Amino acid sequence: MQVTETLNEGLRRGYTITVTAAELDAKVDAKLREAQPEIEMKGFRKGKVPFALLKRQFGQRILGEAMQESVDGAMREHFEATGDRPAQQPDVKMTNEDWKEGDDVVVALSYEALPEVPEVDLSSVTLERMVVKPDDAAIDEALGKLAESAQTYEDRAEGEAAQSGDQVTFDFVGKVGGEAFEGGAAEDYPLVLGSGSFIPGFEEQLEGAKAGEEKAITVTFPEEYGAEHLAGKEATFDCTIKAVKAPAATPIDDELAKRFGAEDLDALKTQVAERLGAEFGQAARMVLKRKLLDALDGLVSFELPPSMTDAEARQIAHQLWHEDNPQVEGHDHPEIEATDEHVKLAERRVRLGLLLAEIGKRAEVEVTDQEFTQAVVAQARQYPGHERAFFDFVKGNAQVQQQIRAPLFEDKVVDHILGQVTVTETEVDREALKAAVDALEDEATAPAEA
Structure with missing residues (x-):
């Protein structure tokens, strides 16, 4: 096996690896002899198949494996000898594409080597x-955010209208072209107005609603809506308002602490x-x-x-x-x-x-x-x-x-x-x-x- 340098510029490296036909033949023979004791063929006892027959029967099949192992071994030995570490996967190409059994195998190897990194004097850093x-102040601010996350709501006075920030509990049925669509209905759904949870324009139309009312809301699904059969379509939602609740201040006290496990x-x-x-x-x-x-x-x-x-x-x-x-x-x-x-x-x-x-x-x-x-x-x-x-x-x-x-x-x-x-x-x-x-x-x- 022969390795010849063809390129050495900066970090770029190139080599030609030649594996002779004799080396390949010897590797094929070695593999066959290693396997011979375990091989059985009709007319022969286990391990007694003549070597010539084995080579005629299996040699061609083993040749490709021997070629790959030879090239891989040559590359491994090369990197161990030079100390080079490829920056990325090396490029390996067989140069004699018209190769036939009995020819030498010639492979071109090219890669960029990782550079030598100098030691750094850290004493001056x-x-x-x-x-x-x-x-x-920071603790109080964080406690305030915890209180906001533990937001509670209290019923508004009877007949009082919903405002942005209120929680409205309602039933709804959505329809497109007068027909209800799948996934467009729910009961006792709690929605905080202004949260942006629903289709644009929906929550604003619930402002002013009162408990016990029935309200029809018309919106248009966005063109980029996830469900293609609804994207860009106008829909009507028949809503029954069940409760209107205003946000209640959550006191920062022992009860709040217990809600967070303290x-x-x-x-x-x-x-x-x-x-x-x-x-x-x-x-x-x-x-x-x-x-x-x-x-x-x-x-x-x-x-x-x-x-x-x-x-x-x-x-x-x-x-x-x-x-x-x-x-x-x-x-x-x-x-x-x-x-x-x-x-x-x-x-x-x-x-x-x-x-x-x-x-x-x-x-x-x-x-x-x-x-x-x-x-x-x-x-x-x-x-x-x-x-x-x-x-x-x-x-x-x-x-x-x-x-x-x-x-x-x-x-x-x-x-x-x-x-x-x-x-x-x-x-x-x-x-x-x-x-x-x-x-x-x-x-x-x-x-x-x-």
Whole structure:
């Protein structure tokens, strides 16, 4: 077997791998002799089939397998010898397409190698961690939101009309062209006016309704409505109003606390303070991580694999296009060209990704099975009732597993690096923290500034 270099420019590599016919023939013979003791054929006892007959009967079938194993083995030995790590799947092509049995096999191998990532001197990196302690105002604001989420309603006085924000309980039957349609009827349905739960224009027509009334409401389904047989159609809903209730203020007291599983109001305040502290800490970490990545980006410079930056730039361009065109859900759209801004952001992401991967490798950072399982469980909770199906999907999909592991690995590497640099803490108010987080979001929408 012979490996000859044909290209060595920057990170681009090219080689010709030649597997001689004699090597292939020897591998076929070795496979047949290994299997010979277990082979049975009519007229021969097990293991006693003549080798020549075996080769005539099975040699052609085994030849393809021998070719693949030879090429794979040559590539494996090549990467072990050179230390090269392909940036993406290598391109492997057989050059003698008119090959026939008895010929040498010649294969062209090409790939982009991952660059050598230099070690980074972290001693000069100094970062500031923002620290926000939940104050009384923040706790009171959070308690107010809890009270709003526990909203209750009380019957309006007899004959009093419904207003926006009221809860109206009613029966209804929807009709198109005078015929009731499936899914268009309900009884004792509680609807908060102004919530936007129904078709546009429906809730506004219930304002002014009174308990005991019957009311006909006419609306037109949106053109993009999910049910095609209703999209764009005019419909009439015959409604019977059963109750009109006004929102009642929910007192922030021990009873509210018990509704949220706390023993009393003081215990609920403690829980709220802890939750706010965790939220502030998570936001502060986002800001700190961005500062760290900015610092690392300014410390290193090395050649990047063009295929990786091109793929990342296309992905960025595609993602931003869909954010600007949310009405397009699929990928049936014109080809999206990456701009210089997209390329610049892609280069930063690829450079930092390679750097973090190398730092993690050198520090022997690993994602444990327990950490991976916890992440899968957390994602499965997003699909209530279908958790088992999600687990099975992840188990059978290596790409999804890697997508889950990647951010876990990155966070562990970031934690490792933060332990190597100087981090000072500065106490700030929540407005300052919010401004810092908002700045991150603004930068995320401006690729040229990222």
